[in-house]
Amino acid sequence: MKELLKQKEISILAIILLIGAVLSFVSPVFLTIGNFLDIIEGNVVLGILAIGMTLIIITSDIDVSVAAVTTAVAVSIGYLFTYLPDSWISVLLLFLIAPVIGLVMGLVNGLLVSIIEIPAIVVTLGTLNIIAGIVLYITNGNYINSTSFPKSFMEFANYELLGIPILIYLLAIVAIGTWYILKHTLIGRSVLAIGGNTQSSVRVGIDYKKVKLFVFAYMGVLAGIAAIAQTAYTKAVDPNGMLGLELTVIAAVVLGGANIHGGRGSVHGTLLGVLLLAIMQNGMILARIDTYWQNVVTGAIIVIAVSYDHISYKRSQDKLAKIEVEA
């Protein structure tokens, strides 16, 4: 299985290299460090959300409300800016408040999924609409632009360490932290366990409801962090800016080798999935392909990746069935 995962990740890496090679011929700009950092910085939000989504997908659930939650937190940040004094403490405070707002929304999703046992797709479709509706009501769909942002936040947004934008460090921290949770803590192993076999987990005494609650709550926290990243990157709050982003998030996770039926998925795989999507988008922009066609290509890749995943899942199920039938 580990080898299989490796193979899958290596094949993603191969595709990335292939596309990269093609792109470096199409555009000389592509193979520059500057372009590369731009690509990554531009996809920090996608990356953070995809890492959170990885845990949810490992437990064989899904959360389609992530973009709405992130937008809601971003809007809250925008309004908070008028109350926060212009100082570094405010920026630090933001890193406390935003995740908590996200956490609350994640907990709502998680409670509905784990305690009332409503399918996650239904719950999160519902919360998606509720949150998006409230956000539009409050903002009227209007931008909050950077003129109302405190200077300290703008400094944070533009800060670079060793020539690398701060947001990239943020992604790295989230990635390493989540990797640690998944690999080295009991809760992380429980996430993998209930994704692998829920019934077995009940029998060995894992409280799968708590685990489900955790993954949705954690997704909420990461949505809060992603909202800060989004605000810092776009230097504005756009209530419509992340419309449909949840699909790209899910796509990145699935492209990264996670199984939509649960049990399989990794942080580094998901990062590769994000990178693949990012490079494709970047390449299509550099190659001046029309935006509409960019969507078509992205959509096609998602469908192919999920079909591939599902076909191999069905094959493995067929194999299982043969063992079970004992005549």
Add this chain to the structure above:
Amino acid sequence: MSDYILQMKNISKTFPGVKALDNVELEVKKGEVHALIGENGAGKSTLIKILAGIHKPDPGAKFYFEGEEAKINKPIDATLKGVSIIYQDLSLFPNLSVAENIYIGQDSNKKPWKKINWKNIKKTAERALEELEVDIDPNTTVERLSIAQQQLVEIARALAFEAKLIVMDEPTSALSSSEVEKLYRVVDKLSSRGISIIFISHKLKELFRVSDRFTVLRDGKYVGSYQTEEIDESKLINLMVGRDVSYEKNEKEVETGETIFQISNFSKQGNFKDISFSLKKGEVLGITGLVGSGRTELAQAIFGVNKPDSGELKIYGNDVQIRSSADAVKKGVAYIPEARQTQGLVLEQSIINNISLPILNRMRNKLKLIDRKSEVQLAEQYIKSLDVRPALPDLPASKLSGGNQQKVVIGKWLSAQPKILIIDEPTNGIDIGAKTEIHKLLRRLANDGIGVIMISSELPEILAVSDRVLVMRQGRISGELGIKEATQEKIMSYALNSGNKDESSEVLNEPNQVSQGV
């Protein structure tokens, strides 16, 4: 100190509508292999789930571990008392490593943020595997192991938990004969080390091979506990089936007509082998056997959902090929599956809509729309002839009792006017009065000229309804009995292959290629 590792007393369990266990007891001595025996539905699994803390027994139940009273409310309670249960379908995580699978659960009491101690996990796993003297790499993921290896991982997990009592639920059902031998040796070794084992199996030979004592359950009741050496197979079968027969046995000689249905040499890899039988007009053919003997797979093969590898099928003497279930219906075969609620009915829909479902295309008026009037007529006709109560055609099927739901399912298939009706466990989960009604109904259908094949685990039911009985075992027909000669004991001995030295069991004594081929 008590001689007994476990004593369970006054164990009853009532599920809605059914008393699954009625005042059962179970006592297991230290270091013994204790077999738990009973037919399908005798209550073995329920008893084990109560021991495991998955089901709660009715009030009054008492548990003693090593003579001391204890409470079992949830799985961890049992684990802490040293009980490890190896379920038939295993409780492993295919995506995790062998080492993690062995260790998992040991720390389910700890804080979720606690760091995993990989070294400890590996050491524990290696020690447990070593104790079992098996050569499995603790780093491989479980999905790469064979079923036999996976079972050993489960046993290793029990050892790592320092289990004092290991329950094995049909541990040999998915193993080849050489793997089974190895498992016996593991069982011997564990018991020689003072670990008690509860061994559940349908294979009598196996029980005589491994067990020191055994407990027999029948219809949710405690029959008794015995020393294995004191008893032989025929006595054991007597204990298992020696019930007061709850229905009158079908004794009437029926006049059978022409052969309406015949299959020959039906085989499917891993399902069943060389099945041939015929069905005459006016006859009810009962097919029985233990769960997993291939009965349902055979029925599904006839119905076209589980295509056989080879074999011929004749209806009224004509060769027929059945390609799909829709094809089967067209050619006059109806199949009523066991899971009535999920596979047989659209629960939220009315009786009318359920009954007319298979023949909607015949219910259309000139405009090719569904003609409500003829639909209602049809439903009323079947409600009357099958005596569905309450006789309200608009009632959703979900509001009916189990027996009446089954009548609607039968009505639904009768509306398609089948020549052959196959019905799987027709009275599963239905109360006793309604059972008799369904039995009468099946007999009446046969008298009306429909060939009825009834699959059932309930021997009294088989004896009450059938004219002829086929017994299946491990994918083959292990015996055929006319109703006059059929008794529960005879059927059971065919189903279990208890070593009758007649011709039919010779066939059975061949190594079971079917299961090994899988």
